[in-house]
Amino acid sequence: MATFEPTLLARIAKPNSGKLEGYRNDGGYATFEKVLKDKQPLDVVTQVKDSGLRGRGGAGFPCGLKWTFLPKDHPGPIYLCINADESEPCTYNNRILMEKDPHQVLEGIMLSCYAIKSQCAYFYIRYEYGTAYRTLQAAIDELYAAGLLGKNIKGSGFTLDIFLHRGAGAYICGEETGLIESLEGKRAWPRIKPPFPAIEGAFRKPTIVNNVETMACVTQIMKKGNDWFKSLGVPPDPKNPRDAGSYGPKLYTIAGHVNEPKCVELPMGVTCRDLVEKHGGGVWKGRKAKSVNPGGLSMGFIDVNAPLKGEDGKTEYDIPLDFNGPGKVGCLGLGTAAICVVDDQTSMVDVLHNVCQFFSHESCGQCTPCREGTGWMLKITDRLRRGLGRREDLDILVDVADRIGIIPGTTICGLSDGAGWPVKTAIRKFRAEFEAAIKDGTKSAYTKLQMAAAH
Amino acid sequence: MGVLSEDIKDRIKAYIPRYPRKQAVTLPALHMVHDEYRTVSNEAIVEIAELLDLHPSEVHDTMSFYAFFKTDGDKLGQTRLWVCRGLACMLRGAYELIEHCEKKLDVHCGHTTKDGKITLEFAECIGACDGAPACLKNDVHVMNVTHDAADKLIAELKN
Ligand SMILES: Cc1cc2nc3c(=O)[nH]c(=O)nc-3n(C[C@H](O)[C@H](O)[C@H](O)COP(=O)(O)O)c2cc1C
Ligand code: SF4
Ligand code: FES
Secondary structure, eight states: OTTOOOSTTTTTTSTTTTSHHHHHHTTTTHHHHHHHHHOOHHHHHHHHHHHTOBOSSSSOOBHHHHHHTSOTTOOSOOEEEEEEOOOSTTOOHHHHHHHHOHHHHHHHHHHHHHHHTOSEEEEEEOTTOHHHHHHHHHHHHHHHHTTSSBSSGGGSSOOBEEEEEEOOSOGGGGSHHHHHHHHTTSOOOOOOSSSOTTTSOGGGSOEEEEEHHHHHHHHHHHHHOHHHHHTSEEOOOTTOTTOOOEESEEEEEEEESBSSOOEEEEETTOBHHHIIIIISOSBGGGOOEEEEEESSGGGOOEETTSBOTTSTTOBGGGOBOSSSTGGGGTOOOOTTOEEEEEETTSOHHHHHHHHHHHHHHHOOSOSHHHHHHHHHHHHHHHHHHTTOOOTTHHHHHHHHHHHSSTTTTOSSSTHHHHHHHHHHHHHHHSHHHHHHHHHHTOOOTTTTOOOGGGO | OOSSOHHHHHHHHHHGGGSSSGGGGHHHHHHHHHHHHSSBOHHHHHHHHHHTTOOHHHHHHHHHHSTTSOBTTOOOOSEEEEEEOSHHHHTTTHHHHHHHHHHHHTOOTTOBOTTSSEEEEEESOOSOGGGOSOEEETTEEEOSOOHHHHHHHHHHHHO
16 A cells, blocks of 8 residues: 555645646546547446446445436436535535636536536535635636637547535535535425436426535546556455445544544545554554544444454454445444544544534425434533433434434435434444443533534 | 625626526625625615525525525624634544633624624534644634634634
8 A cells, every 4th residue: 555646635735736837737637538539428428337336425436327317318407516514523625626626626627517418517515615615616717718618629520518506504515415405595494305316406406416525536447447446445346245345445533532633535444543553643642543434424434443243353343445445344334435523632522522422413404303402412412511311312313313314214214324323333333431421520621611602 | 775886786787697596605605794794784685585586585585595694683793703612623632722702702603793893603523623723713723723723823813
């Protein structure tokens, strides 16, 4: 692994990495121009499908396969929506791509639109990313000026517009149908599926929603080829016929109690331990890790010290961060591949209260189990941190967490699954700590702060 | 006589051709009005609705969903300063930072200083966890905000 050369992040440290000229000098848009000249849209769909690329936004759905769900020979319009809402706590890789190498992302959008025969892409970007927004707008302006966007690009007959659309501080706009509703100018209430967006999406037209990093991968797949992409990562598990594999490079973001919080690019499948100890500079202040959240809060927690069954000397810390790894230790999945480290001096009660605060604040309120369940879990964890926990509280938390979500089938979208997973994994894995806190009536240092009242 | 200037109306209208439906201009229009007037008044809602062929209640419905916009009777200060309270920031001192800023500015989150210079807010993860604890100055990240750095930032914004 020592010889691994980053691809997605290859340009980010260059001066003026966001400018068209520099991107061109590094071979940028040559792939797009070649594809326009020599390839049919279907060729691009097939190549992306065969590459094994799975969406980087959290769900890991095979990208090319999703594209094939669009109706055949549709008269149009077909839309591409780029999901740059990036609000899953501890995740920031999309921000780095957009701020430092916007053209790599834009070329992926152009290739993808060509593939799915879309003439219009809406780039939905969270409001908090002002710098990324302005960088992208400048990059898009450069493309129009260079004749790479607009009508009949380079005489190919292909027409494309890309419009940036800013969010307004709501996590739920990252859920793809919430994003579409928000784009349409409505409250961002996720839609009941089916119909899936590929059949009926933005403005009731067929729509593909893809993540920013997925777009950067499309650029590199079309440039460097499928052999390169498949030489990285983890092939499908032969024992699991439904596993689509975890190919390609991945941007991992490291946050929390580490010495060097940063975004690194590695072949899919690096272990949690290596990410923290090697790439994140180890746990800060000479402490040890207690728990890691492997992939955005929605994925749950691992217990760094819990032995892995049947694997001598290994613990949950050693799980590979590919699409299957976190699931092996009871977590929801790889999510956004954002890891957040909690050191051994930190109370899991405080951590879990913070998590519940987030989901309760961000539930869109449409489904009763989610709206009430996230509120209930926040109330209970608040009680716990005030030293007023009751014996039955832990069972109630797990029970609520188990019942809300699209997996149990009680809600419209996956926000509530994401709200439940950290609760049930934390309580199941750190039960003794929670029980002791209830027994001793331990009060958190933070109970003075009254933020929730502000909204 | 409306409350929206001709200039802002023109800027809103310029967004209409981007989308197949005018309603899609709701968020861009709300942002433009909010940025400029520091609030979205009831009159402004009526005028946005007129420009987009909507009923004012539709604009209001969308706006109220996003706890982001200040509405009639409330107003943003000159700068909006968000302090992140997300997990990565909390683990690196965000709660202490929020408390520090509340004391320093003598306001609770969600409120504006008496001199109208700063509106303090808390935010959920703002995607700057590599610089935790992090803040957002309007829409620009400020990373690794120690209490000293916060004091300096506040002094600069008060100036
Ligand atoms: C509550 C919730 C929030 C989400 N937030 C994001 C997000 O911020 N960015 C993102 O790309 N996908 C997010 N997703 C996943 C999207 O619904 C969708 O799967 C993804 O954008 C598809 O793109 P991809 O296939 O390229 O990954 C979220 C899903 C849920 C349920
Ligand atoms: S699950 Fe929660 S966030 Fe998703 S639609 Fe229902 S209420 Fe909204
Ligand atoms: S948790 Fe504060 S920026 Fe992510």
